[in-house]
Amino acid sequence: MTEPTDNPQEPVAAAPWYRQRNKIIALIAVVLVALGAIAFVAWSQLKRPDDVSNPDVPFVVPDKKPKPKPKKKKTINWTTFRLNLQRTGYLPVNGIHPPFKRIWKYGDQPLLEFPPIVVNGRLYFVDNDGTAHALRSDNGREIWHRKIASLNASTPTYSKGRLFIVNLEPGHVLSMNAKNGKIIWEKPLPCRSESSPAVVHDRVYFGCENGVLYALKARNGKEVWETSVSGAIKGAPAYQGGILYVGDYGGVMTAVRAKTGEIKWQSDGLGSSFGRAGSFYSTPAVAYGRVYLGSNDGRVYSFDKNTGELAWTVSTGGWVYSGPTVAQVPGTPPSVYIGSFDGNVYALNAKTGETRWTYSMGGRVIGSLSVIGRIVYAATFDGTTTYGLSAKNGHKVFEFHTGAYMPAVSDGQKLYLVGYSSIHALKPITYKQLRAERRAKAARKAARIKARRQAAKAKAKAKAQAGQNGQ
Secondary structure, eight states: OOOOOOOOOOOOOOOOGGGGGGHHHHHHHHHHHHHHHHHHHHHHHSSOOOOBOTTOOOOOOOOOOOOOOOOOOOOOOOSSSTTTTOOOEEOOOOSSSEEEEEEEEEEEOOOSSSSEETTEEEEEEETTTTEEOOOOETTTEEHHHHHHHHOOOOHHHHHHHHEEEEETTTOOOOOOEEETTEEEEEOOOOSSOOOOOOTTTTTEEEEEETTTEEEEEETOOOOOEEEOOSOOOOOEEEETTEEEEEEEETEEEEEEETTOOOEEEEEOOOGGGGGGOOOSSSSSSTHHHHHHHHOTTSSSEEEEETTTTTTEEEEEOOOOSOOOOOOOOTTTTTTTEEEEEEEEEEEEEETOOOOEEEEEEESSOOOOEEEETTTTEEETTTTTTEEETTTTTOOOOEEEEESSSSSSSOSSSOOOEOOOEEEEEEEEHHHHHHEEEEEEEEHHHHHHHHHHHHHHHHHHHHHHHHHHOOO
């Protein structure tokens, strides 16, 4: 045992933690790991969701019907926005293809944002300034017009001799006599509406910016039911088999029972990055057991029409305001044709979403496309030009100098192109006829030039003779 000393050794104090290199390194490592974990979680939550592909969702192709015997060519009624209640925008006719001859033109102002309908030899439409018009389809002459609003962005729907129209300002819905334009009934709304109506079994269905889907009696405008969804309804409701389909600005797709207004199913869109929900402006189309529409999150969607299960999504490079056109053109698989703010028209396989072809329009494609015969008609907002593209391969086969929103409708005999503020009726002709017309036009031009030259010579000769006589 040692003896204690008078001056025992003092214990050495430990250095503060911030001077201990190993502990600092360990602490930094812990912080970096924690930050990395937080960043990964945040990135996982806020990044743009990946596109979906679910091949198990049913896809129903109807049995092919036997081809009917050729009949005498007659006109076809295009009675509502996007042609039919399913809003497919596809008119399977023969003979409507370039080259065309313009037989009449209507208007130059004001803006025509939404296309006309064509029924029984008449075109019906409402211009952006809220004036409803009826034109003769054979010559473009106006039959009647009536001021019904100060702002409109919708297409009328025709049913049993009546037109049904919604307006933005003032927000209201009305029924008109298609023969003379007289108002039968009108009903004020608590909101603006640009949701072109669907008329089924004496009921009128449309959406409103207050996020409500309405059902009214077509006879008198009396309300039957109203159903709230997740946001403003901009597009027209599609209808098939007793069910209405609408997308909304809350980014939700909703199926509603037309008889009662009961919601059958709702499905959310995927949204964009940073957790931002997309919004549906696009009018849906129903075909092949699916519901198709575009979204402002830049995607095209395909839902199961019975359950709302997401079958696939395809991302574009910009907003998709355009309503999808769904068609099986001869020689092609069932396809979705749609435009994007990224300046492209897309042809997508309707079952899988696989891209068949794209066509660069050189400007934003805002409005819905139409497929008439075997040609896809699309317009670009930048440059205001309308193009016709082969549904089979996307090659350009037609170009017209005006267009901006929704470009074309047809009655099976003529093509009616909607310019920025005009309507042009085009009649198909043969290339032989086209060459003959060009030769005739050139001959008329040459005759006019020759006549002017002869007149100038005669005038000069007369002047010279007058001068000689004056001497």
